[in-house]
Amino acid sequence: AGDSSAGQQKSAACMACHGADGKAAAPIYPNLAGQNEAYLGLALHAYKTGARSGGQAEVMKAFVAGLSDEDIDDLAAYYAGLKP
Amino acid sequence: AGDSSAGQQKSAACMACHGADGKAAAPIYPNLAGQNEAYLGLALHAYKTGARSGGQAEVMKAFVAGLSDEDIDDLAAYYAGLKP
Numbered sequence: 001a002g003d004s005s006a007g008q009q010k011s012a013a014c015m016a017c018h019g020a021d022g023k024a025a026a027p028i029y030p031n032l033a034g035q036n037e038a039y040l041g042l043a044l045h046a047y048k049t050g051a052r053s054g055g056q057a058e059v060m061k062a063f064v065a066g067l068s069d070e071d072i073d074d075l076a077a078y079y080a081g082l083k084p
Numbered sequence: 085a086g087d088s089s090a091g092q093q094k095s096a097a098c099m100a101c102h103g104a105d106g107k108a109a110a111p112i113y114p115n116l117a118g119q120n121e122a123y124l125g126l127a128l129h130a131y132k133t134g135a136r137s138g139g140q141a142e143v144m145k146a147f148v149a150g151l152s153d154e155d156i157d158d159l160a161a162y163y164a165g166l167k168p
Contacts, residue, residue, distance in 0.1 A: 024120055024123065027121065027122035027123060028120070028122045028123055029120065029123060030114075030119060030120060030123045031118065031119055031120060031123075031168075033168075034115065034168055035114060035115055036108055036111040036112070036114060037111065038112045039108065039111060039113060039114045039115075042112055043114075046138065046139045046140075050138075051138040052136070052137075052138050052139055052141065053136075053137060053138055054130065054134075054135040054136050054137055055130045055135040056126070056130075057136065084115075084117075084118055084168030
């Protein structure tokens with residue numbers, strides 16, 4: 001599993017849409033706080049590989065492109081650990 | 085906005101993966117309880133139109149194909165209203 005404190009360090013770019021506490025800044029974006037860690041990792045990998053595409057996935061692809069697998073695991077651990 | 089009690093009636097097919105209380109039955113599926121209503125509606129419409137594809141979206145497309153716009157609004161209201 002990822003390292004949630006490392007994930008917090010890496011979450012600066014995510015905050016604009018997903019909020020500083022994992023509660024989305026706008027209702028068309030998903031809350032991430034308390035979401036399943038495995039699901040978050042799977043979704044981020046799907047954006048990275050392009051398996052998820054269309055709609056808001058196109059936005060996410062840009063954010064995820066530069067993330068390593070370790071970054072993805074850490075971010076998934078960080079958001080899963082936040083209180084919903 | 086949708087009618088959450090109508091949404092509850094329509095959620096039988098969703099429970100297998102998303103849980104009776106909106107907490108996913110398996111960690112690779114997303115929790116829906118307390119998710120943003122607008123995001124849920126947007127995601128369901130994207131599955132219905134095929135705008136979201138690939139990965140687990142292919143599973144969701146099958147479940148969403150038969151839903152009307154009103155069904156989608158009601159389900160989004162139902163899950164958004166559940167306690168995360």
